[in-house]
Amino acid sequence: MxxxxxxxxxxxxxxxxxxxxxxxxxxxxxxxxxxxxxxxxxxxxxxxxxxxxxxxxxxxxxxxxxxxxxxxxxxxxxxxxxNFLIVGLLEKEKVQNPQKQCMVCQRMEVHSDASFVCTDCSDLLCPSCVKHHTASKLLCDHEIRPVEEVVSDLKTLKTFKNKCTEHKSKELELFCNDHETSCCSMCVSIYHRKCEKVVAIEDAASKFLASNKVADLRSELKKVDCDVKAIISNLEMQAGKLQTQFKDQQKELDEGFNNLVTMICNLKEKRTSEMLKHYNEAKDEIDFLKLGFENIDKKIKNEKQILETCVAEASETQVMLEVQKVYRNMNGHKSFISNQSANIKEYNLSFMKTDISRHLEKAFEIVYEQSKSQTTVKSCCTSILAVNRFETISGLNSSWSSKGVYAICFWMSQDIKLHGLLSYGCVDGQSICKVSATLKHNMRNLVVTSKHLDSRESELGLLKINFPEPVKLSAHTKYHVVVDMEGPSYRYGMNGKSKMVQNGIVFNFQNSKYSTHSTDTNSGQIPGLLFSVS
The missing domain is CATH 3.30.40.10 (Zinc/RING finger domain, C3HC4 (zinc finger))
Structure with missing residues (x-):
């Protein structure tokens, strides 16, 4: 941690x-x-x-x-x-740095070792500067402590000074519950004289942390982040679909125009230009929307870092202040998602096949359609389950031939969504190996994906290979999972079961015709599946 x-x-x-x-x-x-x-x-x-x-x-x-x-x-x-949170983190870092230099001397371009810390100024001080510090009328009431004592005091290291943005020399010591804002003594005397609920900021922070606001914000950030990622994934899928349509339709268009040769060269150029224009328009729309959601994702990532860093490193006061900042951005995120989701469209790019001899001018006319996307933003509450067909796993001193194709056949008692599959890490526990996974049905590839497996990320020897998006599978229909494994030797499963019951769903496994190595129902690779109930 x-x-x-x-x-x-x-x-x-x-x-x-x-x-x-x-x-x-x-x-x-x-x-x-x-x-x-x-x-x-x-x-x-x-x-x-x-x-x-x-x-x-x-x-x-x-x-x-x-x-x-x-x-x-x-x-x-x-x-x-x-950003007082960052200032505090940087000050803490200086205190914890093994090479502790007196900050006052550094400002005068003099190097001297620091042995004390002023907790009010957050300055590292050498013995000489401590004397001047304590002799000053303005600084004599500051708390001076030995560096070793402060470094070992976690509470002190998490205490960041927060200055009023309007009255620069004043610290934020109070909190107005009427306006839900932090303030210094000057702010209270000027702007909050009639407010009835002004309390010490420490008391407000304690009450704030006693509530569920931090946990609620963390949960909200997670949900919004998941929504944004889902929309980005959908937009990427739309872009891929559009590109595939463009390539397929352009190929047919080329074949048709090649039969007409010079007679329709000019028309071919016109139609290709039209299709490319629509493609670029649609691609630009998708890219623009995707960029917007990616930017929201960056904001959320930053806010999550801020939140987690505050909770781990900051004082209660700072946690409250930072959470409030993030909360103020939440409505913007939600509003952006709500507004921009309405702009997501379905694109269909094709051309109208016509009788060239009768309608030469309309030959291969481009059909460009836009429709409202069926994508809806849903809370990230889907539970992804796992079924593991092996009771035991090989020891670290055992290995499994890594080069080759491994496969297993399976079917279920009810419909599911398959999110991916489980795989084993390398025997040495350190290597990063490439694995390609394919989901097949009736000789047709439903999913093809590749991933580099890092054994250091395994849990109980297992690693996840997630599909780009879940695939709906029908009950009582046989499917094959095929894995092409490269790299060092992998661990493998033993004492496999041909029938498993997970969350009321019966999974059946049998040997696959696609396997060229020794993976079967009893032992080998592909230990399990990642699924959710449709």
Missing amino acids: ASSINSHIVDITTCAICLEKLITPKYLPCLHTFCESCLHTYISAGIEKGKKQSIECPVCRTSLSAPVDNCSSEEWVRGLPL
Whole structure:
């Protein structure tokens, strides 16, 4: 778990523009964070190109309007909020760094080892700077602690200072429940004097975390992310279908025009141009929609990283603040999905076959149709089940010939959706091997897919080979799963069963005519299937 958390921190503290550690991190309304200097350069470049009123987020392409008309890049960037979560993570990283340098001395371009930390300034200090720090009237009440003590204190490391964006020198110490916003003492005295429910921000954070809002947000993000990915997958399928139609129809079109030779060369060019135009229009529409949902996916990925990092690394206060930011973006995601899903269409690209001798001018006229897609956004609640036909698996010192084709035949007592199949990892537990899987019915390939299996990702020796999309299978109909395995030797299953009952569904297995190696009902490869109930 620690390595997973650290990988999140590496990603979230890296600027997507310069690909270096964030310096003065500032975030956009979409919650993507960049170095202040990188944003300044990026905005300046946009202004030079004439885009004075808005820019796009470099990651998700969300549009951001200038705060005021004729705003300079310096003013624009200066007005963006500082990401205190990232600031805190970077400060924590400095404290935990084995090479601890005094930050005050560094600013004066002097190198000295730090042995203390000011928890108020978040500065590493050498003994000399500690004396000056405690002697200052402005800083004498700051808490100074030994570095070793702070590094071992997880609570201190998770305490990030949050400054008021309006009153820069003030910390966010209070929370107004009437307006559901954090504020400093100055904000309370100016804007919240009549508010009745102003409490300490720590108390508000404790109450906030006692609720289910973090869990609810995590669940909502997961559902929305799943919806976006499903739509992207559907758009990719539409693009593939459109491309296949284009290729197939163009081939027939070429064959027809070749019979007419020079008489219809000009007409061929016209029709091909029409079809290509419609293809490009449809492809552009799909790509545009797909890009929009991919950008939402990037936002959600970033928000998920922010959420998980906060929960793991931040204080209760910071968790509350960051969750609120993400919540404010949720409606935008949902609205985008709702609005843009309505724009998804079904495309059909073909041409009208005509009697050339009678209707030469209308020969092979392009038929281009658009219709509303039947795709609907559904919550990601489908339970994917697994059936494993083997009782035991070979030991690490046993192997199975990796080169060859393995297959098994199966049928079920009721209709299912097949999502993929189970496979074994390599014997050495380290190798990455290529596997090609095919689902067959009556000599016809229903699905063909390839995957590189990483044995390090296996669970109890098993790995998943997911199909691009689930396939509906009919009850009492025989199907064959065929796997072509490459790479080092694989583990294999033993003590197989020819009949299994999973979730009330009876699965039958028998030897397949497509297998060229020793996979059968008793032992071998293809241990199981991944399915859901139709």
